[in-house]
Amino acid sequence: MPTEPIRILLADDDEDDRLFFKEAFDEIKINTKVSLVNDGVELMNYLLDKGNQLPHILFLDLNMPRKTGIDCLLEIKQLAFLKDIAIAIYSTSASDMDIEETFVQGANVYIKKPSDFNTLKKILEQVITINWQYQTSGLNRDNYLLSL
Amino acid sequence: MHVKPIFKSAFFLKSVFVLSIVMLLYISSISYNHTKALNESSDLLVHSYKVQFQLEHVLSMLKDAETGHRGYIITRDAVFLKPYKSVQDKIYTSYIRLKALTLHDQPQQANLDILLQLIYQRIDLISNTLKGILDKTITEKDIAENLLAGNDIMDKIRTQINKMEDLENSVFKEHQKKYEQEVVFSPISIFIFAVFSLLVFILSFIKINRDLVVLKKSNKELQITNESISQAEIIGEFFTTRQNMETRELIYSDNLFRLLGCEPYSFIPTPDNYLTFVHPDDRHIVIKNAEDAAIQGKTEQHFYRIIRKDGELRYFMSLGKFISDPKSKMYIGIVKDITDQHLNNVALEERNRELEQSIKELESFNRVASHDLQEPLRKIQTFISRISENDRANLSEKGQEYVSKIESSASKMRILIDDLLLFSRTNKAEKIFEKSDLNKLLENANLELAQDIEEKNAVIRSAELPVLNVIAFQIQQLFVNLIGNALKYSKPGVSPVINIDCEKLSAKNLPVFILDKRKEYYKISVSDNGIGFEQEYAEKIFILFNRLHQKSDYAGTGIGLSICKKIAENHNGYIIAEGEPGVGATFSVFLAR
Numbered sequence: 001m002p003t004e005p006i007r008i009l010l011a012d013d014d015e016d017d018r019l020f021f022k023e024a025f026d027e028i029k030i031n032t033k034v035s036l037v038n039d040g041v042e043l044m045n046y047l048l049d050k051g052n053q054l055p056h057i058l059f060l061d062l063n064m065p066r067k068t069g070i071d072c073l074l075e076i077k078q079l080a081f082l083k084d085i086a087i088a089i090y091s092t093s094a095s096d097m098d099i100e101e102t103f104v105q106g107a108n109v110y111i112k113k114p115s116d117f118n119t120l121k122k123i124l125e126q127v128i129t130i131n132w133q134y135q136t137s138g139l140n141r142d143n144y145l146l147s148l
Numbered sequence: 149m150h151v152k153p154i155f156k157s158a159f160f161l162k163s164v165f166v167l168s169i170v171m172l173l174y175i176s177s178i179s180y181n182h183t184k185a186l187n188e189s190s191d192l193l194v195h196s197y198k199v200q201f202q203l204e205h206v207l208s209m210l211k212d213a214e215t216g217h218r219g220y221i222i223t224r225d226a227v228f229l230k231p232y233k234s235v236q237d238k239i240y241t242s243y244i245r246l247k248a249l250t251l252h253d254q255p256q257q258a259n260l261d262i263l264l265q266l267i268y269q270r271i272d273l274i275s276n277t278l279k280g281i282l283d284k285t286i287t288e289k290d291i292a293e294n295l296l297a298g299n300d301i302m303d304k305i306r307t308q309i310n311k312m313e314d315l316e317n318s319v320f321k322e323h324q325k326k327y328e329q330e331v332v333f334s335p336i337s338i339f340i341f342a343v344f345s346l347l348v349f350i351l352s353f354i355k356i357n358r359d360l361v362v363l364k365k366s367n368k369e370l371q372i373t374n375e376s377i378s379q380a381e382i383i384g385e386f387f388t389t390r391q392n393m394e395t396r397e398l399i400y401s402d403n404l405f406r407l408l409g410c411e412p413y414s415f416i417p418t419p420d421n422y423l424t425f426v427h428p429d430d431r432h433i434v435i436k437n438a439e440d441a442a443i444q445g446k447t448e449q450h451f452y453r454i455i456r457k458d459g460e461l462r463y464f465m466s467l468g469k470f471i472s473d474p475k476s477k478m479y480i481g482i483v484k485d486i487t488d489q490h491l492n493n494v495a496l497e498e499r500n501r502e503l504e505q506s507i508k509e510l511e512s513f514n515r516v517a518s519h520d521l522q523e524p525l526r527k528i529q530t531f532i533s534r535i536s537e538n539d540r541a542n543l544s545e546k547g548q549e550y551v552s553k554i555e556s557s558a559s560k561m562r563i564l565i566d567d568l569l570l571f572s573r574t575n576k577a578e579k580i581f582e583k584s585d586l587n588k589l590l591e592n593a594n595l596e597l598a599q600d601i602e603e604k605n606a607v608i609r610s611a612e613l614p615v616l617n618v619i620a621f622q623i624q625q626l627f628v629n630l631i632g633n634a635l636k637y638s639k640p641g642v643s644p645v646i647n648i649d650c651e652k653l654s655a656k657n658l659p660v661f662i663l664d665k666r667k668e669y670y671k672i673s674v675s676d677n678g679i680g681f682e683q684e685y686a687e688k689i690f691i692l693f694n695r696l697h698q699k700s701d702y703a704g705t706g707i708g709l710s711i712c713k714k715i716a717e718n719h720n721g722y723i724i725a726e727g728e729p730g731v732g733a734t735f736s737v738f739l740a741r
Contacts, residue, residue, distance in 0.1 A: 016527050023534075092523050115529035115562065117537065 005033040006128055009055035011043040011072065012036075012090065013064045017113065021059070024121045030128060040067025044075060047082060054082070057128060059090040060107070062098060070101060077106045088127055094145065103144050110145045164352045171345050175338055189320075189327045196320045199249050199256075202242045203309045209235050209242075210267065210305065214298065217274050221281065221291060232274065239267060256315055263308045270301040378402060386484035389468070393442065393477040407464075407485050409456035427453035427461070437466065441479055445470060451486075463490040514572050521565055529558045567707040571692070574622060574714045584620040586613035586672070590648065593627035600635050606644040613650050614670055616739055622715045627674075629708040630735050634676035637733070645677045653738075662722060667740045669721075675734035681727035689725055712737075 280286025
């Protein structure tokens with residue numbers, strides 16, 4: 001019997017990035033269910049809507065209009081029922097300040113958006129196959145920034 | 149300044165003055181006594197001579213009378229009686245004189261009376277004899293007896309006169325003796341005292357002279373000091389105030405007038421008059437400061453504006469301190485014209501604002517470069533990767549070539565943006581210095597470059613490097629850039645050999661371009677056997693975007709060495725390049741110990 005798909009949610013205001021994301025998962029041969037929201041406000045509405053199943057992994061862009069990724073991260077970490085969602089930061093930049101702050105606020109992994117589609121696929125595949133149990137229990141500053 | 153010796157000599161001079169007066173008084177009193185005694189003895193001498201003279205006179209007149217009456221006895225000629233007739237009156241006159249001369253001399257008065265008795269006896273005898281002769285009642289025998297008796301009396305008179313003369317002499321002699329005793333000592337003592345006084349005067353004269361020299365010198369120094377202070381005030385554009393806190397008397401130095409743009413002494417410098425020059429909005433500052441100083445003893449620096457006589461606005465700064473001695477408390481103040489300084493500061497602040505503004509603009513440019521440029525580029529690259537992967541086969545040969553060229557251009561742009569970001573980060577990043585082992589940093593750099601090193605089959609040899617206080621990630625970047633450069637510009641077909649050397653330079657061995665000669669430096673050089681360069685380009689290659697080679701020959705953005713230079717500067721160090729075409733290049737970094 002087929003296993004339950006991994007529920008994945010991406011919050012990103014950039015249409016192209018959402019497209020790459022979606023296409024990458026289409027090509028990854030793992031059973032996933034990808035949902036997309038367009039910004040932070042939509043993300044929080046989605047999460048708070050009891051009608052939606054909560055994702056296993058949330059990919060969070062930082063630089064979004066209305067409500068930034070950091071704002072969302074802070075809100076999510078304050079809500080007990082959202083605590084179990086693994087959070088992967090998914091950002092264009094990888095400034096030391098952003099990495100530091102998201103790590104402190106409890107994000108699980110930091111992904112810098114690659115400029116090559118194959119690399120993107122590899123990274124996303126790696127993220128969803130991480131043993132999250134391990135990743136969340138041994139919060140480690142050194143391997144927080146994911147690189148290939 | 150030599151003030152103390154003068155005070156001391158003032159005391160010395162006063163003592164000498166008092167001593168001199170005492171000695172002069174002493175000498176005068178001795179002289180007076182001396183002169184007085186001399187006068188007395190001369191009076192006494194005169195007196196004694198007068199007495200003797202009168203006595204001799206009496207005796208001589210008596211003798212005349214006797215001689216006369218003897219002549220009469222022999223010749224019976226009345227001519228001989230002439231002296232006898234006047235003798236009685238004359239003798240009495242002498243007696244009166246003698247009586248007066250010896251008025252206070254009791255024994256002499258008694259003697260005088262005895263003498264007078266004897267004289268009367270003698271004169272009586274002569275009178276009797278003469279009367280007898282005239283009356284012819286006297287015998288020759290009686291005359292002879294009378295003459296004998298007369299002789300006796302005459303002897304007694306002589307004895308009496310001698311006695312009186314002796315007495316007179318003895319009084320004089322006694323006085324003379326006493327006088328001599330008194331006076332003999334005085335000339336010597338006067339002389340000694342005079343000599344001594346003279347010495348004292350000479351000494352004081354020398355001393356005064358010396359003090360005068362010192363005083364003159366001190367005066368001269370004081371004059372010079374005053375002059376240099378007033379010159380300093382003119383040069384330094386300040387004036388001073390002195391206020392006695394008890395009497396409230398306030399003295400301004402003369403430069404006040406100059407700083408207020410007035411003719412010297414054109415007004416009386418008082419606090420009220422001064423206040424008229426202070427900008428109306430700032431007067432309360434000056435008043436409050438004076439009150440604070442007077443009441444609370446505060447001495448705070450404060451600033452206010454002055455409107456000069458010609459209307460020019462100037463900025464003044466005032467500060468001061470209290471000086472106390474047991475007698476009084478004094479406030480010493482300095483008021484300085486700081487207009488130039490103030491205007492400079494204002495201009496500087498303005499430029500600082502401009503600089504801050506342009507830094508902000510640069511920062512926002514960086515943001516644009518990092519985010520907004522990266523974003524579309526990343527998408528271009530991703531889309532191309534989609535095309536070249538999925539749709540390459542559907543493209544014509546030309547189309548495939550164009551896609552490759554777009555791919556290559558996009559990746560060059562990626563490198564350029566990354567390098568630019570690295571350069572600006574090198575500029576801006578927090579400079580955290582920590583003790584770092586340069587060997588370890590070099591090792592990390594080699595790891596970063598491992599792929600290139602392997603590809604080029606390069607040999608890297610390194611000397612022992614020191615542990616230095618550096619910004620670790622920047623020094624690592626420096627090694628990456630320099631070794632990366634050496635790999636990039638290697639000779640085709642020749643395995644790169646890269647040597648990393650380290651040399652400790654003492655202060656005297658430093659190259660001329662290092663200005664701070666106090667420190668010791670490490671010279672760390674990276675040399676290669678690559679294509680090298682003409683020495684004339686040695687400085688140009690560090691300039692941003694400067695490249696010596698065609699882009700198609702060697703990949704590169706022209707930023708790497710600029711970053712190296714920046715890193716060296718961040719460490720207050722230096723970097724130089726030496727090259728020879730076809731032989732190799734050496735980059736040397738100088739880092740202070």
